[in-house]
Amino acid sequence: MRGVKKENLPSKVCVVCDRPFTWRKKWENCWDEVTTCSKSCNGKRKSERQRENKETRGEDEDEDARAAHKKSVKAQKAERRARLEFNGNPTSGQKACDECSKMVNELIRCQTDATKRWRMVCGSCWVKVSGGVVDGDANHPHYRYGGLWKNRRAQNADGGEPLVC
Incomplete structure (x- = not known):
């Protein structure tokens, strides 16, 4: 223009x-x-x-949804804070043993049979699958050690300090 x-x-x-x-x-x-x-x-x-x-x-539905979300976020933050201060759930972070399904703070990674599949077993089950010997023995020819897993969020009996350094 x-x-x-x-x-x-x-x-x-x-x-x-x-x-x-x-x-x-x-x-x-x-x-x-x-x-x-x-x-x-x-x-x-x-x-x-x-x-x-x-x-x-519907403004009320929107506000209700927001309030519910806010409440869940606060709960998650409180849980995280408690976990970091070692005041949270003492079973937090535990894993189940592949043999006995018991929830524990330490698991041993190993191969126990001809399938050569890695399994996570607790200390009491480890004695059964390895014969109590780190490298296995003649009665456990397929046993192979693969490392140790520790729960870093585990708490001791006092409830204060973590078990793992």
């Missing part, structure tokens, strides 16, 4: 404030989509639209 006098520029009426506004250079490519006269009016329009959406969705 080069060379056009200001009074001859196209104009529209703002859908928010009902005031007329004229064409601007920055609206050259999108003049057909422009409906508001300013950023302020555009912001008011968006906030009004959001408020209408809340009313149609």
Whole structure:
């Protein structure tokens, strides 16, 4: 719109404030989509639209869902805090033995049969599968040691310090 006098520029009426506004250079490519006269009016329009959406969705349901989420997040934080301070659930972080399914704080990783599948066994089951010998014996030809797993979140009987250093 080069060379056009200001009074001859196209104009529209703002859908928010009902005031007329004229064409601007920055609206050259999108003049057909422009409906508001300013950023302020555009912001008011968006906030009004959001408020209408809340009313149609049901504001109470939205607030209830938010409150429930907030409550669950607080519970998770409290649990995490207690765990870090060693005041939490003493069975936290324990794993089950593959032989006896007992929940323990230490497991031995080993192979016990011809399948060569790695298994996690507790101390009492380890004696059975290895014969009580670290490298196995003639009666346990498939036994192979693979390491020790310790629960880092474990607590001692006093409830204060962790078992693992």
